[in-house]
Amino acid sequence: MHHRLDALLPLAGAILFVMLWWLLALSGVIDPVLMPAPQDAAVALWKGFADGTLTHDFWQTVWRTVLSFVIATAIGVPLGIALGSSSRVYAAVEFVIDFFRSTPASALFPMFLVIFGVGEKTKIAVAAFGAALVILFNVAYGVMNAKKTRQAAAHVMGAGRLRIMVDVTLWESLPQTFVGMRSGISLALVIVIVAEMFIGSTDGLGQRVINAQMVFDMPLMYAAIFAAGALGYGLNLLFLVIERRFVHWGGK
Amino acid sequence: MTSHSPGSPHITIRGLTKAFAGVPLYDGFNLDFARGRITSIFGPNGCGKSTLINMIAGLMPMDGGQVLFDGKTLRETVIGYVFQNYRDALFPWKRAIDNIAYPLVRAGMDRAAIDARVDELVTSFDIGFDLKRYPYELSGGQQQLVSIMRALAPRPEVLFLDEPFSALDYEMTLSMRDKLQEVFHATGVTMILVSHDLEEAVYLADHVLMLTRRPTRIAEVIDFGAPRPRTSATLSEPGFVRAKAHALDVFQREVRRAP
Numbered sequence: 001m002h003h004r005l006d007a008l009l010p011l012a013g014a015i016l017f018v019m020l021w022w023l024l025a026l027s028g029v030i031d032p033v034l035m036p037a038p039q040d041a042a043v044a045l046w047k048g049f050a051d052g053t054l055t056h057d058f059w060q061t062v063w064r065t066v067l068s069f070v071i072a073t074a075i076g077v078p079l080g081i082a083l084g085s086s087s088r089v090y091a092a093v094e095f096v097i098d099f100f101r102s103t104p105a106s107a108l109f110p111m112f113l114v115i116f117g118v119g120e121k122t123k124i125a126v127a128a129f130g131a132a133l134v135i136l137f138n139v140a141y142g143v144m145n146a147k148k149t150r151q152a153a154a155h156v157m158g159a160g161r162l163r164i165m166v167d168v169t170l171w172e173s174l175p176q177t178f179v180g181m182r183s184g185i186s187l188a189l190v191i192v193i194v195a196e197m198f199i200g201s202t203d204g205l206g207q208r209v210i211n212a213q214m215v216f217d218m219p220l221m222y223a224a225i226f227a228a229g230a231l232g233y234g235l236n237l238l239f240l241v242i243e244r245r246f247v248h249w250g251g252k
Numbered sequence: 253m254t255s256h257s258p259g260s261p262h263i264t265i266r267g268l269t270k271a272f273a274g275v276p277l278y279d280g281f282n283l284d285f286a287r288g289r290i291t292s293i294f295g296p297n298g299c300g301k302s303t304l305i306n307m308i309a310g311l312m313p314m315d316g317g318q319v320l321f322d323g324k325t326l327r328e329t330v331i332g333y334v335f336q337n338y339r340d341a342l343f344p345w346k347r348a349i350d351n352i353a354y355p356l357v358r359a360g361m362d363r364a365a366i367d368a369r370v371d372e373l374v375t376s377f378d379i380g381f382d383l384k385r386y387p388y389e390l391s392g393g394q395q396q397l398v399s400i401m402r403a404l405a406p407r408p409e410v411l412f413l414d415e416p417f418s419a420l421d422y423e424m425t426l427s428m429r430d431k432l433q434e435v436f437h438a439t440g441v442t443m444i445l446v447s448h449d450l451e452e453a454v455y456l457a458d459h460v461l462m463l464t465r466r467p468t469r470i471a472e473v474i475d476f477g478a479p480r481p482r483t484s485a486t487l488s489e490p491g492f493v494r495a496k497a498h499a500l501d502v503f504q505r506e507v508r509r510a511p
Contacts, residue, residue: 147340149335149337149340149341150340150341150342150343152311152333152335152341153333153335153341153342153343154354154358155310155311156309156310156311156331156332156333157354157355157358157402157406158355158358158359158406159358163358167343167354168343171343171345174345248386249344249345249386249387249388252339252344252387252388
């Protein structure tokens with residue numbers, strides 16, 4: 001009986017959170033205009049998806065995030081493999097990459113605006129740039145830390161350098177590559193949301209959040225925030241599932 | 253023309269030189285390994301037992317010297333290598349059976365020939381677990397058995413074993429020793445075994461190669477001719493006890509010798 005309740009534990013926190021929110025809204029300590037009751041936000045969420053406005057924003061954000069991620073992966077994975085397979089090249093560029101990876105991507109918006117202009121391109125370019133660096137770093141790390149014993153085993157069994165790379169090193173780097181892709185898509189989502197808020201957007205969850213705030217439609221603002229949160233959580237979960245499926249041997 | 257009878261030189265090492273950070277480990281080292289015999293290598297810590305077989309197997313470059321297998325170079329020779337750490341040596345993304353088939357795929361064999369060879373190995377090893385499993389689903393002993401099967405798959409001329417049982421518990425070690433002897437009996441493959449366990453080094457070997465501290469030389473080659481299959485009874489026979497005691501004497505003499 002104890003164990004059956006344990007399975008419900010993760011729900012307890014969520015219920016507690018909504019209860020606290022509800023009580024706080026009910027108490028009237030905070031102006032109801034600023035903080036609507038949870039059921040109002042839920043209704044706004046339902047309506048937003050029912051009439052298609054939030055649905056459209058949601059898919060716009062998904063589209064931008066996924067596109068940025070795909071570009072970032074296409075750039076980050078091959079570059080990461082190239083960097084990781086040569087410790088000298090890696091040593092030469094590590095500082096530059098680490099520096100830009102540590103630079104907040106949002107600080108690069110003005111620069112990208114100059115290059116790509118106000119529009120879709122800038123949002124996607126900045127998000128792809130940020131995500132690509134994270135992916136690149138993780139792939140390079142995975143390649144560099146491939147088990148030497150496994151490479152030696154392949155060597156003894158007659159595999160040449162390229163063979164070892166394809167048959168062993170790339171597989172060895174997969175777990176770390178997945179970590180990079182998971183961090184990369186999370187970062188891409190963050191950057192896309194910020195870009196939608198501040199870089200001339202007409203749609204997207206970021207734009208919806210800030211628009212709702214400006215017209216004081218608080219239930220809608222919370223609804224859009226919740227949608228963005230669910231999207232982030234969902235993407236992370238999706239990648240964990242894919243990871244477990246494809247890298248079932250990771251860490252073993 | 254080299255003779256191919258058992259016991260004749262199979263691997264010849266001439267003028268092997270290797271230094272680490274300017275400190276010589278091997279300096280003009282000469283050695284022959286006998287064909288169709290098990291030679292175990294034993295010596296003080298840091299004398300370069302693993303380094304020696306890694307250089308012979310081409311896993312580590314030599315600074316100088318020559319290693320030939322029946323007069324052939326390593327490139328022209330099929331070898332097998334069993335690593336100490338089976339967990340790091342098997343490919344965890346491949347099922348056990350595909351691990352075993354890997355060197356055959358690399359050798360360019362066709363699917364039917366590969367399947368036939370793997371079946372043959374499975375039959376001769378008489379294994380009692382499912383090879384469709386992934387390595388991490390197997391016990392340590394089973395994983396090392398898969399490693400040995402993988403190393404033997406391409407019918408190597410020489411099988412190198414680097415402390416193959418040191419990560420296993422004693423019970424498993426005993427049964428693996430038996431398995432290895434069976435393999436040796438069935439294939440007659442030349443085996444070179446690095447061991448840090450003197451009992452094992454003597455028990456399994458025809459020749460125990462005793463090495464000195466660095467710069468490494470041969471302290472002595474102790475021959476142990478007990479008939480095979482050897483069993484746990486062998487461990488208490490006078491011949492074994494004498495050989496092991498002698499090996500221990502040589503070892504202690506070398507350990508005490510001022511570096």
